[in-house]
Amino acid sequence: MKLLVKAPAKINLSLDVLGKRDDGYHEVEMVMTTIDLADRLELTETKESRISILSRNRFVPADDRNLAYQAAKLLKERFQVNQGVEISINKSIPVAAGLAGGSSDAAATLRGLNDLWKLGLSVHELAELGSEIGSDVSFCVYGGTALAKGRGEKIKKLPAPPPCWVVLAKPSIGVSTSDVYRNLKLSKISHPNTQGMIQALEDHDYEGVCRNMANVLESVTLSMHPEVLQIKKQMERFGADAVLMSGSGPTVFGLVRHDSRLQRMYNGLRGFCDQVFAVRMLGM
Numbered sequence: 001m002k003l004l005v006k007a008p009a010k011i012n013l014s015l016d017v018l019g020k021r022d023d024g025y026h027e028v029e030m031v032m033t034t035i036d037l038a039d040r041l042e043l044t045e046t047k048e049s050r051i052s053i054l055s056r057n058r059f060v061p062a063d064d065r066n067l068a069y070q071a072a073k074l075l076k077e078r079f080q081v082n083q084g085v086e087i088s089i090n091k092s093i094p095v096a097a098g099l100a101g102g103s104s105d106a107a108a109t110l111r112g113l114n115d116l117w118k119l120g121l122s123v124h125e126l127a128e129l130g131s132e133i134g135s136d137v138s139f140c141v142y143g144g145t146a147l148a149k150g151r152g153e154k155i156k157k158l159p160a161p162p163p164c165w166v167v168l169a170k171p172s173i174g175v176s177t178s179d180v181y182r183n184l185k186l187s188k189i190s191h192p193n194t195q196g197m198i199q200a201l202e203d204h205d206y207e208g209v210c211r212n213m214a215n216v217l218e219s220v221t222l223s224m225h226p227e228v229l230q231i232k233k234q235m236e237r238f239g240a241d242a243v244l245m246s247g248s249g250p251t252v253f254g255l256v257r258h259d260s261r262l263q264r265m266y267n268g269l270r271g272f273c274d275q276v277f278a279v280r281m282l283g284m
């Protein structure tokens, strides 16, 4: 049997770091939402017990470093599944971009194999298993809009953001998430108003969402890669209502409500950046 699953990217509308934990990770508080930019995975049952990964994207590892591979291995071992699976990944989400591409592939694999292998796990059980693979995987299992706490795995659902366009621009550099966290100066953080962001979502207040967008990792990545600041400035110049770096970067996203301004922003950014996308948020 064969199953097709979609793996959407996420953006961080706000990202705060509250402190460093004993396990080396950071205690975070993030508001995240999924967007309509997605990888497509094809899961094919195989008789022999092997897990194999196929992808045309040369930046995607085809072995046990792939998060989708790790998701399949986790389910296979934990639930003593004898069958194997071939996972073909058609990438649309840029790699190492701050958009949780690998994490979303892992989450889609968990959801898909739960069906294909008839494991009968709940979405909460899948999210808990996902947290063993990476901090962003639990959120990606649920999708929609949520507050993520702990190291990212404690998820509380939030209302969908008000309708708007999201324009994404990714400079041609990759960023290592662990490098960014390592270079963060905890004593110098100016904390985002997470409660203000949650309130804005509850009130369906677009201006409030724009006003409360903040990411404490932004200054770290900006100091390592000045081109990210250039893109932020361009987005502001082309008329975005609010602009922020997603996750550990380097992708920058801008929100815009009016279709007329969207075209101007998109065309303007294409002159600066190879990878530009205009998408909707997926919401709930």
Ligand SMILES: C[C@](O)(CO)[C@H](O)COP(=O)(O)OP(=O)(O)OC[C@H]1O[C@@H](n2ccc(N)nc2=O)[C@H](O)[C@@H]1O
Pocket: 012, 015, 024, 025, 026, 027, 028, 030, 098, 100, 103, 133, 134, 135, 136, 137, 150, 151, 152, 177, 178, 179, 181, 247, 248
């Ligand atoms: C930057 C974000 O993408 C925002 O959504 C996440 O916080 C990172 O999520 P992720 O890439 O799934 O992270 P993981 O694969 O679990 O961890 C990668 C590395 O980031 C650092 N890391 C990650 C999450 C966290 N709460 N604290 C950390 O310090 C650790 O050094 C870790 O070795």
Ligand SMILES: Nc1ncnc2c1ncn2[C@@H]1O[C@H](COP(=O)(O)OP(=O)(O)OP(=O)(O)O)[C@@H](O)[C@H]1O
Pocket: 059, 060, 061, 065, 066, 067, 068, 089, 094, 095, 096, 097, 098, 099, 100, 101, 102, 103, 105, 106, 136, 175, 177, 247, 248, 249
């Ligand atoms: N399925 C996958 N797709 C893309 N990259 C993967 C995948 N599995 C593992 N990787 C590895 O993970 C690294 C980070 O890629 P990914 O696209 O997940 O980063 P990211 O968007 O910055 O993640 P996050 O926002 O969760 O920090 C890549 O350099 C790649 O080697």
